[in-house]
Amino acid sequence: MSLYEKIKENIYGKLEEAVIKARADGTLRFNEIPAFVLEEPRERQYGDLASNLAMVLTKQAKRSPRDIADIIISNLDKEGTWITSCEIAGPGFINFRLDPLWLTEVIPEVVNQAEKYGAVKIGQGEKVQVEFVSANPTGLLHMGNARGAALGDSLAALLAMAGYEVSREFYINDAGNQIYNFALSLEARYLQQLGQDVPFPEAGYHGEDLIETVKKIIEQNGDKYVSMEGELRRELLVRYALKEKIAAIKETLDDFGVSYDVWFSEQSLHDSGYVQETIKELENKGYIYEKEGALWLKSTLFGDEKDEVIVRKNGVPTYFAADIAYHRNKFARGFSKVINIWGADHHGHVARMKGAVQALGYNPDSLQIVLMQLVKLIQDGEIVRMSKRSGQYITLEELISEVGKDAARFFFILRDPDSTVEFDLDLAKSESADNPVYYVQYAHARLCSIIRQALELGYDPTGVPGKEQLQLLASQEERDLLKKMADFPGEIILAAKLAEPHRIARYVLDFAALFHTFYNSQRVLVDDPALRTARLALISSTRQVFANALGILGVTAPERM
């Protein structure tokens, strides 16, 4: 538990003790302590911490909140709490002021824990899987995939920081109709390249990249597939193309700073009989029935709007069947929590997927689906129209070479997934403080610059100063910075609990603002050795927290810019 958590927890406990004590001597009546909060008030004038305990007790105690607050305060044991004063304010809040010296204790904590500072244990080693991107291997990654990649990867990093054992997984949709169409398209392109006048399939993949793939095949294997029987030809072509496409996706994600623990093939579920086995299990449980020649899952039993087809009339299992098998497999592998990141265009599938998990006998809440809205690209102040049909869309590769991985990742993570974002390409590219990613990276570079100068002047920026020296960090700017640093572990806990990495991006922005404010008001490399030592420790710690937070976001913390 972090320093700040401990302080809050301690005071929270003392508040509970205070009301129990008051009840014991008859000054306060209540049955049980209702849920109450102890939190930082928005306004600094209300002190460091505030509690609504008196207000939530009004109903049971049948007294005015201010009276109750008065009783609580007179029964409060402030020993060892850092509390210097309590006052009743507004409708009945109890506001506490803390001895600001507690803040300086955060510095030794950061220095000692270094890159582990912020790591918390709420996950307790629980196995969590995050599945994200899982783009069709028939083409290139687009902006939606980019958002999913940034979000999924930092969510995974966040959960790891919170003490979960995290596995990142990419589900390869290498089976089904789309692959069949992919094969037909490849076949057509292949024959066309070799001079045959064959029509292009209606539902085919029109991307230029397909022609490139086919050219490579011809380069390596010539026209040997022409004379083959169609099915075999398509299989060989598709096998080659899939390998190439998946390798390309892997490489692009790698450039984006994303790497997976597992690449899971949908086809493997069919090949191993796992899909059939899963259908059988559902059948045994009585959740399957036949209608119009197809097999249906009674998904309405579990909150779906309508039952779903699981095996088509032609005997081929649907995508949904494979997906159920896949999720069964996830839980069979021992993940107690499974998180999927999906585009909002799939939100209609959430209920049925959760229903399927329940039908399999697992708690549907152990599957969490994070939906993310679409990305609108803005260039020159206008929306860039994107459509796959016209072939006019920006790929992740292009995005990385345009604005860089750091800016792209930061922009995506900054927003709540559930809001449509406007991605301003010009802003993301700009190298100014208007650009949030530069603003935070610049802070880190500036910190490194000060540390470099300190070293050149022969000062040691790594030491942990003693209490007397740390007490010199008493300005408002220093305290604000220390406070934010002390908040970091708590931010990790909250963000991890809510599965919201954008909170960390917000945190980094706020932290950068506080650092720049400090920097502009006070010098670090001053003549007074005690103050200088204390401030060097402050900025070393600040740098460390930046590095740790940016690490979760997958954004580099540069030493120079």
Next chain:
RNA sequence: GCGCUCGUAGCUCAGGGGAUAGAGUGACGGUUUCCGAGGCCGGUGGUCGCAGGUUCGAAUCCUGCCGGGCGCACCA
């Protein structure tokens, strides 16, 4: 039509049932010989889509309506 989701400052967005709803940006005014000017400080800017309800207290929870996005295949 049914379902999901979003609606907060001119713009882009934060906001864990709490006190006077915040940040960035734009526009305006001021300031800057200084560890990185790739600045800094300041005031301005709001019927939190609308109407009810729950609550001591609602941007937040519930219901209805309006508006945007998305979904409603034996596609994935």
